[in-house]
Amino acid sequence: MLRFLAIIELVLMIYALVHCVQAGDAVRNLPRWAWVVLIVLVPMVGAIVYLVAGRPTSGAPRPVPWPATRTAGSPEYERSPRGPDDDPEFLAGLRASDAKHEQMLKDWEAQLREREERLRKSENGDDEG
Numbered sequence: 037m038l039r040f041l042a043i044i045e046l047v048l049m050i051y052a053l054v055h056c057v058q059a060g061d062a063v064r065n066l067p068r069w070a071w072v073v074l075i076v077l078v079p080m081v082g083a084i085v086y087l088v089a090g091r092p093t094s095g096a097p098r099p100v101p102w103p104a105t106r107t108a109g110s111p112e113y114e115r116s117p118r119g120p121d122d123d124p125e126f127l128a129g130l131r132a133s134d135a136k137h138e139q140m141l142k143d144w145e146a147q148l149r150e151r152e153e154r155l156r157k158s159e160n161g162d163d164e165g
Contacts (some may be wrong), residue, residue: 049076
């Protein structure tokens with residue numbers, strides 16, 4: 037039982053220390069260094085008192101070294117995501133590609149008809165002669 041309480045005390049102290057150090061200047065009622073000293077010198081009570089009276093409110097912003105956005109400030113990713121079917125340039129490229137492929141298919145069909153016609157004429161000419 038004593039080991040269990042020691043483990044709980046250690047985990048609580050580590051959690052409170054990490055939280056206090058990461059909170060920066062947003063801690064309440066005492067400066068950050070005072071909370072760290074209190075948590076270390078009075079392990080169980082200091083950690084509990086910090087979590088009750090010193091922890092910043094949930095709305096307090098934490099300082100970060102980069103913009104606190106989902107994409108960390110990359111402007112090309114700040115735009116709202118659009119699917120390819122919403123992009124007019126992409127759709128225009130598809131239409132042009134489709135028209136090009138349709139024309140290519142018509143040309144191939146015409147060439148195939150010409151070859152078949154030549155083949156028929158050559159077969160008919162060889163049979164008569």
